Amino acid sequence: xxxxxIVAVIAVLFVATFARVAETQxxxxxxxxxxxxxxxxxxxxxxEAAVRMAARSVEGVTAVKVSYAKGNAxxxxxxxxxxxxxxxxxxxxxxxxxxxxxxPIAKK
Ligand SMILES: [Cu+2]
Numbered sequence: 001x002x003x004x005x006i007v008a009v010i011a012v013l014f015v016a017t018f019a020r021v022a023e024t025q026x027x028x029x030x031x032x033x034x035x036x037x038x039x040x041x042x043x044x045x046x047x048e049a050a051v052r053m054a055a056r057s058v059e060g061v062t063a064v065k066v067s068y069a070k071g072n073a074x075x076x077x078x079x080x081x082x083x084x085x086x087x088x089x090x091x092x093x094x095x096x097x098x099x100x101x102x103x104p105i106a107k108k
Pocket of ligand 1: 042
């Protein structure tokens with residue numbers, strides 16, 4: 001009977017340890033969010049490049065996908081460092097194109 005109790009305690013500790021690992025890993029993963037920004041006025045690949053460079057210059061931005069055909073940019077960023085509105089402002093300031101957040105694609 002005592003052995004069963006000890007095994008149960010070990011099992012609980014085991015599960016608790018794994019639960020803690022999952023807890024600490026999940027927020028880091030979910031801190032990255034992808035948002036779509038509507039970019040007005042792009043007409044060619046050069047415009048795309050300008051917007052891409054501007055977005056990449058923002059600290060916390062991890063990936064940028066720009067399409068002049070769609071008139072948008074998909075930007076992944078660490079939400080503890082930046083946000084779609086701030087990224088839109090930098091894009092406007094550095095590239096000259098009007099940028100506004102549309103909607104988050106992937107949320108926490
Ligand atoms: Cu252009």
